[in-house]
Amino acid sequence: MTATARIPIGNEGLKGTAHCFSPVSFARLQSIMYRKPAEKGAILFWEGDPADNLIFVRSGRVRITKTAENGRHITLYLLQSGDLYGQPDPSGRPVHAFNAEVLEPGEIGVIRWSDLEVLLWQHGDFAIEFVKWMGLMHRLTQTKFRDLMMYGKAGALCSLLIRLCNSNGVPDADGTLISLKISHAELADMIGATRECVNRMLSKFRKEHVVLVKDGHLVVRNLDYLRGVCQCENCPKEICRM
Template identity: 40%
Template sequence: MEGKNTIHQTPYSNTGFFSAKTMELLQAKMKRKSFKKDAYLFLEHDESHELFYVLDGGVKITKTTEDGKELVLYTLHKGDLFGELGLDGETKHRFQSKTTADSVIGVIPTSDMEQIIIHNGEAALELIKWMGRMNQFIHSKLRDLMLYGKNGALSSTLIRLSHSYGKIVPEGILINKKLKNNELAEMIGTSRETINRMLNGLKKIHVIDYCGTGEIIILDMEYLKLQCHCEGCPIDICRI
């Protein structure tokens, strides 16, 4: 039976393409730490000396906007690796991280990561690919926010949610996770009131609906894709 200290990969985790050997190397260097919900692992501009791996629970990566709102860039679950791996000297965190539930995190010193990269060619290539994927993930989220306004950002967020939690139902795609409107607001850097108006607008034109227990059902995926100029990114990039 899997425990909270067990390496856990899924096809959609950002380490899903790592080989078994690479995962063994990472696990051997991990120090397991427990964190309560809403604990910060690091803050923006903190020096980065470690990478982090979610063994249990969850983490959100956020950035504070100029007007003080917390923008959720992405969320991390079991099997996800995160942090800044600077190989050219001192590195600082560009964002901040906060647990979304009581969590167990594997902490790996960057000095150990550097040794893994130096002595294991396959692991080095996979970690370089991981860094590229993480940058692509952040850039795609910022693109949606900067280029296509709040409507595009909400449309993109609903698509990402459908990839992470979607379930096919007769009406369309059920986002099988109940979200409060303030949580959606954090994902696109706006207010709960604005999200309320936007969701009501999408419901009025039959793009979304709600099931009896309150979860969102996407009725018209093509409309959402047009709103955010969807580029058809792989699902491991287009996730929440």
Template identity: 40%
Template sequence: MLENRCINNDHLIYNSFLFSQENMDRLKDLMIDEELAKDSYLFNEGDKSDSLYFIKDGAVKLTRVTDDGKDLTLYYYQTGDIFGDFGDTPTLYQTYSAIATCDCKIGVLNRRDLEIAIWQNSDLGIDFINWVSHMNRFTQLKLRDLMFFGKLGALASTLIRIANTFGQEKENAIYIYEKFTNHELASMIGATRETVNRMLSQLKKDDIIHYENGKLVILDIGYLRQICHCEGCPRHICRL
């Protein structure tokens, strides 16, 4: 399962590509390395947010508990991703908990150090603005898909994002090379496992998906796109 091992594939999409190599080198020079064991918390919801995080090796998921007690997992970040809440006030607090899905090496970027680097290098500031804009759009579209098109639309959107992130196209189908449990899918859309079971069973009955060796195969991604009113966003936006 995704939560039990690191993701290691050259085709995965990451968000640090928005920074030039020169600026990534500048950021790496500022980072303090932190080792994180599998299932450990990098931070908890409510902790003070004064850093950004770069995954040098490993994978991290961001989760929170809803008011009705459901676990909601909105983000999976992997090697090459930069993430973190970084607002306009030093008293900003984390809105999620970050949990390592495997042993990780994390580069921690202190807010003050980053501010000085941006002040000294205007091109780094431009790259940072691009990264913030990208993350805002990424979040807005994901929340839209979860909120506006019902549970089936949320599931369809999530399956498309999984296909873009972990899929391989072959013989007019998309084979997902990572295994996702129904419980994991339920936590991504804020639904119960029973609800996800019913929706997946119907999609399988309608020949939209099927399973091979316990892994998902998407037979008709066009149908899924219709359900969630897909706008055809690029893969670096439409990812898990």
């Protein structure tokens, strides 16, 4: 990953997973970031690459995926503006366990681990907030695996739709419209299912007036139905998100 100009210090962007940081700590984090354009389709890193950087999504959208044995990619995260992502590893030789692909063009901030370690040593309050961010990312991963393992494909799809409503939902006359246009194949990649399986489940949901499609966007009409299928635990929105 090639670094370019340093990002100027500022308080903008305190949303997404970066909300764990106070404005002062976030300004410190921005002081060691390097700005990098992100073009659609670009691969920021592959599984097995050295994990010597964190990335902060300033604009655009980045997909974090895992490659299955059959070569298929399973989507674990959809990073948006304000999201910080990295893989802390105490082994001293960390490598990426996932792939990162740019879905929408934008800009990312690159943070070198060596620079970050200096901040952690210098500022105890920043170190505590960084641990909170690590805990948030760990819980995000835990809840997604819980959905996949405990409630089957239908439960995982219901949970996914709830997460999309929290991350990209806007009020609509018919319910909550998911502003992100997403195909059935992409939904399938997010829950480890086939496109045909997702087609069948969404068809059932449409017949039961749980969801509808409007101008290519999914509209969730009955969130309570979805919560019942996946036995929703009413996690806060910073956890129940993509």
